[in-house]
Amino acid sequence: MQNAAETAETLAGNIRSAGLKATSQRAAVLGALQREPHSSADKVLASVRAELPGISAQAVYGILSAFTEAGLARRVEPAGSPALYESRVGDNHHHLVCIRCGAIKDVDCVIGQAPCLTPSDDSGFTVLAAEVTFSGICSTCAKQADSSAR
Ligand SMILES: [Zn+2]
Ligand SMILES: [Zn+2]
Missing domain, CATH: 3.30.1490.190 (Ferric-uptake regulator, C-terminal dimerisarion domain)
Incomplete structure (x- = not known):
């Protein structure tokens, strides 16, 4: 098991290597995707809020689309389901x-x-x-x- 500080460092490193600035909000979103792959934006939001209660839905949706564009997350859209995000790319x-x-x-x-x-x-x-x-x-x-x- 990695400790929390190491995990945070790994997340920040992944975000930086995708060419994005590593912020605590972005790290929380990436962490949520790694814990629960194939999450809808709302599920990611709920999971990130457990860590950062003040984060807005807009911020989380914005981070998810920035991650998708940067190739850090993948968006899957099964028929009849909301779009799902995962960090396995x-x-x-x-x-x-x-x-x-x-x-x-x-x-x-x-x-x-x-x-x-x-x-x-x-x-x-x-x-x-x-x-x-x-x-x-x-x-x-x-x-x-x-x-x-x-
Ligand atoms: Zn089933
Ligand atoms: Zn997958």
């Missing part, structure tokens, strides 16, 4: 989304190969990334459906 990973409860899980891509999918017709595009969302029923929901059927 740059590996072109994919997502499994449960259509019942909205649970979301990371799925690794073939390492070192982005894009991992080749379109049958690229229409002349140079493809840089491919994002796949697998939707289905998570194991928890499947078990619930099983037991209620009995």
